[in-house]
Each structure stands twice: as structure tokens, then as C-alpha cells.
Amino acid sequence: MGDTPAIRVDDVAKRFRLYNERAGSLKEMITNRQGGRYSDFWAVDGVSLEVPHGSVYGLVGHNGSGKSTLLKMMANILKPTRGSITTDGRISALLELGAGFHPDLSGRENIYLNAAILGLRRAEVDKIFDDIVEFSGLSEFIDSPVRHYSSGMFVRLGFSVAVHVDPQILIVDEVIAVGDEEFQRRCFEHLFKLRNNGVTIVMVTHSLNLVRQMCDRAAWLDHGVLMAEGKAVDVVHEYVDKVDAAENERLEAADKIKAERDAEFADAARPVAVTQRPIVLGEIEALDGELRSSRLFHTFEPMTVRVHYQCKQPIEDPLFSMTIESQAGVLVSWPGMQPTHLPGEMRDGWGHVDYSIPRLALGPGEYSMTVAVHDHDGTAVLDKRERVVTFRVSTDEAVFGLVDLMGTWSGLIPREEDQS
Amino acid sequence: MTAVKELWSYRNLIYNLAQRELRSRYKKSILGWAWSLINPASTLLIFSFVFGVLFNSQAPDTGGSHQSSFALYLFCGLVVWNFFSGTLTGSISSLQASGPLLNKVYFPPACPPIANMFTVLLQACIEGGILIVIMLVIGNVSVTFLLFPVLLVFVGLFGLGLGLVAAVYNVYLRDVNYLVAVGMNVLFYATPIVYPISQVKGKVPSWVFHIYEANPLVQFVGWSRDAFYLLRWPGIVSFGWAATASIVTFALGAWIFTRKARNVIEEL
Numbered sequence: 048m049g050d051t052p053a054i055r056v057d058d059v060a061k062r063f064r065l066y067n068e069r070a071g072s073l074k075e076m077i078t079n080r081q082g083g084r085y086s087d088f089w090a091v092d093g094v095s096l097e098v099p100h101g102s103v104y105g106l107v108g109h110n111g112s113g114k115s116t117l118l119k120m121m122a123n124i125l126k127p128t129r130g131s132i133t134t135d136g137r138i139s140a141l142l143e144l145g146a147g148f149h150p151d152l153s154g155r156e157n158i159y160l161n162a163a164i165l166g167l168r169r170a171e172v173d174k175i176f177d178d179i180v181e182f183s184g185l186s187e188f189i190d191s192p193v194r195h196y197s198s199g200m201f202v203r204l205g206f207s208v209a210v211h212v213d214p215q216i217l218i219v220d221e222v223i224a225v226g227d228e229e230f231q232r233r234c235f236e237h238l239f240k241l242r243n244n245g246v247t248i249v250m251v252t253h254s255l256n257l258v259r260q261m262c263d264r265a266a267w268l269d270h271g272v273l274m275a276e277g278k279a280v281d282v283v284h285e286y287v288d289k290v291d292a293a294e295n296e297r298l299e300a301a302d303k304i305k306a307e308r309d310a311e312f313a314d315a316a317r318p319v320a321v322t323q324r325p326i327v328l329g330e331i332e333a334l335d336g337e338l339r340s341s342r343l344f345h346t347f348e349p350m351t352v353r354v355h356y357q358c359k360q361p362i363e364d365p366l367f368s369m370t371i372e373s374q375a376g377v378l379v380s381w382p383g384m385q386p387t388h389l390p391g392e393m394r395d396g397w398g399h400v401d402y403s404i405p406r407l408a409l410g411p412g413e414y415s416m417t418v419a420v421h422d423h424d425g426t427a428v429l430d431k432r433e434r435v436v437t438f439r440v441s442t443d444e445a446v447f448g449l450v451d452l453m454g455t456w457s458g459l460i461p462r463e464e465d466q467s
Numbered sequence: 468m469t470a471v472k473e474l475w476s477y478r479n480l481i482y483n484l485a486q487r488e489l490r491s492r493y494k495k496s497i498l499g500w501a502w503s504l505i506n507p508a509s510t511l512l513i514f515s516f517v518f519g520v521l522f523n524s525q526a527p528d529t530g531g532s533h534q535s536s537f538a539l540y541l542f543c544g545l546v547v548w549n550f551f552s553g554t555l556t557g558s559i560s561s562l563q564a565s566g567p568l569l570n571k572v573y574f575p576p577a578c579p580p581i582a583n584m585f586t587v588l589l590q591a592c593i594e595g596g597i598l599i600v601i602m603l604v605i606g607n608v609s610v611t612f613l614l615f616p617v618l619l620v621f622v623g624l625f626g627l628g629l630g631l632v633a634a635v636y637n638v639y640l641r642d643v644n645y646l647v648a649v650g651m652n653v654l655f656y657a658t659p660i661v662y663p664i665s666q667v668k669g670k671v672p673s674w675v676f677h678i679y680e681a682n683p684l685v686q687f688v689g690w691s692r693d694a695f696y697l698l699r700w701p702g703i704v705s706f707g708w709a710a711t712a713s714i715v716t717f718a719l720g721a722w723i724f725t726r727k728a729r730n731v732i733e734e735l
Contacts, residue, residue: 063733119570122572122573123573124569124570124571124572124573124732125732125733126729126730126732138573140571140572140573142571142572143571146567146568146571146572147568147571147572149487149491151490151491151494151495152487152490152491156486156487156490159483160483160484160486160487163477163479163480163482163483163484164480164483164568164572164574165572166476166477166480166574167479168479169479169482
């Protein structure tokens with residue numbers, strides 16, 4: 048081991064030829080000779096990085112950023128057009144689970160075949176065979192042809208083989224997102240175990256949480272170019288910032304379209320006829336700590352919701368409320384003014400109310416807001432805007448689930464009687 | 468040299484690929500393995516009838532029992548031909564079929580063609596075994612049978628050498644596959660399988676005959692007949708030439724393959 052990294056990627060580039068019309072036969076090849084009807088596409092361009100031994104390394108980036116191409120080059124499947132990749136240790140690549148399974152052969156036969164593809168000798172397979180079967184949980188079906196397996200069973204067997212071949216370097220391409228929850232959990236447990244045993248793991252994933260949780264280092268690729276490389280947390284942070292900016296634009300654009308569309312139906316949909324409505328909701332703003340309008344918030348940072356209204360006739364103690372829904376439609380919170388909270392009498396004209404959240408305790412994800420205004424006892428809805436603002440929460444910290452309960456752990460405190 | 472070392476470390480894969488091919492070949496068929504005998508038997512029957520009976524081709528007398536059997540004479544040539552043809556065409560199809568797999572996992576791309584050769588080799592051994600049994604029954608036995616394994620080695624090297632080149636170029640140009648099919652057809656009749664080589668001798672100019680003879684397959688078929696039928700050792704010139712040709716073909720084929728194969732994977 049020593050100072051040599053497990054994988055050294057040195058100024059690697061990969062070019063793909065995109066043929067406009069594939070020269071598939073001799074005649075075409077000759078007649079098209081001069082034409083050169085292809086365009087070059089650099090999937091990876093000048094990437095250099097080092098994966099230290101025993102580390103977990105994450106590759107992040109949007110679709111088509113060249114992550115998988117880089118991974119395939121690390122796994123020795125593709126040859127770099129330029130530059131070199133040197134690896135130190137036995138590599139097992141999980142690019143597709145169960146690749147090479149033959150449908151007519153039994154699970155048992157396929158285990159031997161698959162392990163051989165991964166470079167194992169027969170005696171070595173004999174030794175780990177029982178572990179593979181046990182891990183996959185398919186002992187009952189091990190002697191029936193894999194064509195009768197469900198897709199879940201198929202990948203379970205594939206994963207079991209791949210992680211049991213005792214790799215020194217494991218290359219994982221977004222394949223863990225398979226199987227049921229129980230199996231996924233075991234996959235991760237196993238990956239952690241491998242990591243603790245000093246196995247170097249390189250993974251491509253879209254789950255930034257996973258990168259934060261598991262990876263020591265990470266690299267961010269964009270259109271084949273290395274944008275950032277370093278400690279996983281820092282890289283993810285940088286990546287999130289960039290994605291945030293793009294996301295902000297997207298969400299704002301989406302809201303604008305929605306607002307325009309809503310405007311057409313708005314009057315019909317509103318609970319109280321427009322003419323009788325004493326108060327009308329205007330723009331709803333989501334503001335960050337510096338009271339700038341944003342669609343992107345970070346967990347535990349301040350957020351203010353500003354509701355603009357237009358009062359058409361004086362009205363006493365109107366009650367404002369809002370709901371926050373997760374993307375899946377789960378009602379996360381429903382903060383509303385209580386009747387005891389008396390905003391006072393409203394005069395004609397425009398104004399706004401603020402709902403300030405000192406520390407936004409939402410987990411990462413996309414949320415939408417619905418705002419409503421009621422009369423003074425909360426019975427009649429005077430105006431309501433459904434899912435009027437969509438915003439996104441991202442986090443650099445370990446926040447799982449929709450909300451953080453802001454609790455703290457303490458202990459360990461021994462029982463009283465044990466002390467004596 | 469590194470390529471050889473690498474292939475050696477993947478020998479279990481070659482074994483498993485061959486095993487996969489053999490195991491899955493006759494799954495779901497009632498006669499199963501019997502098909503591997505029925506197939507050559509039917510060819511033998513047809514050729515014996517067409518060339519032996521209709522065209523009245525004559526085979527020379529056997530070296531031991533001094534009787535003439537055109538069917539057995541034919542069989543000696545067919546064993547060689549089947550092995551060669553199966554190795555060459557199988558190399559092309561096996562590499563093509565492994566395309567998806569080679570894009571997912573790394574292993575030396577020569578493994579599928581080599582594994583294919585071994586499955587065909589097994590078939591050749593079975594056919595050779597049957598030939599030996601028949602020869603034992605009719606009492607045409609000699610120590611020259613020992614030439615058979617040597618013959619298989621050289622035919623295998625020759626077929627694999629050509630197969631590797633054809634397989635790798637077939638990825639770029641599908642024409643290669645069709646070209647090979649046509650070539651095999653020509654080669655079958657350009658090899659003295661369904662007729663004795665003596666038929667060719669006086670009928671063509673001598674320079675044409677020399678070219679004809681230069682085809683290692685002509686020699687290999689000759690060896691097979693020498694070993695099983697005529698019970699004599701092949702001439703030193705024939706042996707030297709065919710052995711050298713097959714080794715050179717294999718070395719050249721392997722060299723081209725190792726140079727080209729890595730770039731081919733993404734085209735598969």
C-alpha cells in the first residue's frame with residue numbers, strides 16, 4: 048500500500064465518436080471515406096484525481112457529466128483516449144448487477160460463472176459460496192434457473208456475488224438503489240463493513256446524503272470537466288450551491304407559469320366571490336435571513352414568509368394561516384394565527400404580514416406553501432392561494448426525514464441502583 | 468507476454484464460459500446431448516450418399532484392415548473441418564454475444580473466443596472418439612492414432628488465429644461475418660473432404676496444385692486420414708509446413724487481436 052493511491056487518474060480524457068450515420072458495411076465505409084461523418088464528443092476531459100487506499104470516494108454530477116464513463120475507465124472497461132489510470136489492487140465493478148447471468152442456468156451455476164467473470168478461481172468461489180447464498184437469501188431457489196427469478200431476486204444474487212469476491216477496490220455505479228428496503232439496508236451495512244475492512248470504494252450516486260454519510264472524498268464532474276475535488280463535505284457543498292442557483296431559477300420559472308395559469312382560473316376558484324371579498328391576497332414571498340427573495344433555504348437558517356394583501360373594506364382581526372406540504376403531499380406544518388392573536392383592524396389598501404421562522408427545521412427536499420386568510424373567528428375563508436410558492440431546502444448537516452425535532456441526546460447516565 | 472499471463476489468471480472464466488455454453492446448449496431439448504451426435508451423423512450420411520453412391524467416389528484401402536470405406540474416409544476429413552469451422556465462426560459470434568457483458572465488467576476479450584474453441588474441441592474429441600471406436604471394431608488400429616491430439620492442437624491454433632482477426636474486424640464491419648460464411652463455403656470444397664486429394668492432382672496445372680496444397684487445412688485433413696485411415700505418419704514436409712503455418716497464423720491473429728480488442732469494446 049504505502050504512498051501509492053488505490054487509483055490514480057492522470058489527465059484522463061475519453062472521446063466518443065458520434066456517427067451521424069453509422070458506417071456499417073464495407074461499401075459505406077469506402078464511399079464515406081472522405082466525409083468523416085462523425086462528431087467528436089469528449090465525455091471526460093482532462094480529469095486528474097487520486098483515490099487513497101481505504102477511502103470511500105464519491106463522484107457527483109448531473110446526468111451526462113461523465114461520471115459513469117470515468118468509472119468505466121477506472122474499472123478497465125473503457126480505455127482512456129488520453130492520459131492514464133493506474134490502479135493498485137483487485138477491482139470489482141458493480142456497474143450492473145447480475146451482468147452475465149445466463150437465464151437458463153441455475154442460481155448456483157450462475158454464481159460460479161459470475162464469480163469467474165469477476166476473476167475468481169474455482170476454489171475461491173467454493174469458499175465463499177455459502178456466504179453468497181446466505182446473503183442473497185435465495186437458498187430455496189438456488190437450484191432453479193434464474194429465468195424464473197423476479198427482478199429483485201436477480202439483483203440480490205448479483206450484488207451478493209459482487210461484494211463477496213473480496214475486492215480491494217469496489218466500484219459502484221448507482222446500483223444500490225435496488226431491491227426492497229430490507230435488502231438495501233443490508234447492502235449498506237455490507238458496504239460499511241467493507242469500508243471498515245479497508246476496502247477502497249468508489250461510488251457514483253445522485254444521493255448527496257449518501258456522499259455526505261459515507262464518503263471521505265469526492266469529485267464533482269460537469270460536462271466531463273472536474274469542477275471540484277476534495278473532502279466530500281466541501282465538494283457536496285460546492286455542488287449544492289451551484290445546483291441551488293440553477294434550481295432557484297427553475298422553481299421561480301415554474302411558479303411564474305403556475306401563477307399565470309392560476310390567474311385565469313383564480314377568480315372562479317376563490318372561496319368568496321370577488322365582489323364581496325373584503326381582502327385579497329397578493330404576492331407571497333419567501334425570504335432568506337437577509338430578507339432577500341429566494342427559493343432555496345438551508346436547514347437551521349432563518350426564513351420569513353411575507354404575505355402581501357389588499358384590503359378592500361375595513362375588516363376586523365383577519366386571521367392568516369399557511370401550510371407547508373412536502374413534495375409527496377405530506378402536510379408538514381400548519382402555522383396559523385390564533386384568535387387570541389389580534390392583528391387589529393385593517394384599513395383599505397396594500398399591506399403585508401410576516402411569518403418568521405428563526406431556524407428552519409425542515410429536512411432536505413422540495414416543499415410547497417399554501418396561504419389563506421380567514422375572518423376573525425376562523426370560520427370563513429376569505430382568500431386562499433393553493434401551493435403558491437415552491438421552495439427547496441438543502442442541508443449540509445445530517446438531517447433525515449421531513450423535520451428535525453431539535454432535540455439533543457444526553458447520557459450515558461447509569462441507573463441509580465447500579466451506582467451503589 | 469502480459470496478455471498470456473492475464474489470460475492464464477482468467478482460466479477459470481474460460482472454463483466457466485465454456486461450461487455455460489455447453490450446459491445451456493441442450494437445455495429444454497428432449498434428446499439433449501444426443502444432438503451433438505445426430506448432427507454430424509446426418510452430414511456424414513448425406514455426404515456418403517451423394518458423393519459415395521451418386522458420384523461413385525472411391526476411397527483407397529485402409530492401412531490396417533485393407534478394406535475401402537468412403538464414409539470413414541469422409542469422416543476423417545469432417546472431424547477436422549467441423550473443428551476448424553466451429554472455432555472460426557464461433558469466435559465471431561461469441562465475441563459479439565459478449566458485447567453487453569464486456570461493457571459491464573472487465574475481462575480479457577479473448578476469453579469468449581477461446582472458451583468457444585474449447586466447446587468445439589470437446590465435440591471434436593467426441594467425434595474422434597467415435598472414429599477410433601469404429602476403427603477398433605473393423606480392426607484398423609495403429610499407434611498413428613496418437614497423432615490426433617497433435618492435430619487438434621494445430622487445427623485449433625489455426626482456427627483461433629483466423630477467428631480472432633475475423634471477430635475483431637467483424638465489430639467494425641459486419642461484412643466480415645458474411646465474407647467468412649462465403650469463404651467457409653469455398654474452403655470446404657477447396658479442401659479434400661468429400662473427395663480424395665488424388666482427384667485434384669493431374670486435373671489442374673501444377674502451380675495451382677501447389678497453391679491448393681499450401682492451404683494448411685488440406686494438410687490437416689491429410690494428417691487425419693493418415694492417422695486414422697491409412698495408418699501412416701504424415702510426411703515431414705507436410706507436417707513442417709502446416710505446423711508452422713498454424714503457429715504463425717495464431718501468433719499474428721493474437722497480436723492483431725490484442726492490439727485492436729480494447730478499442731472495440733465500446734463499439735460492441
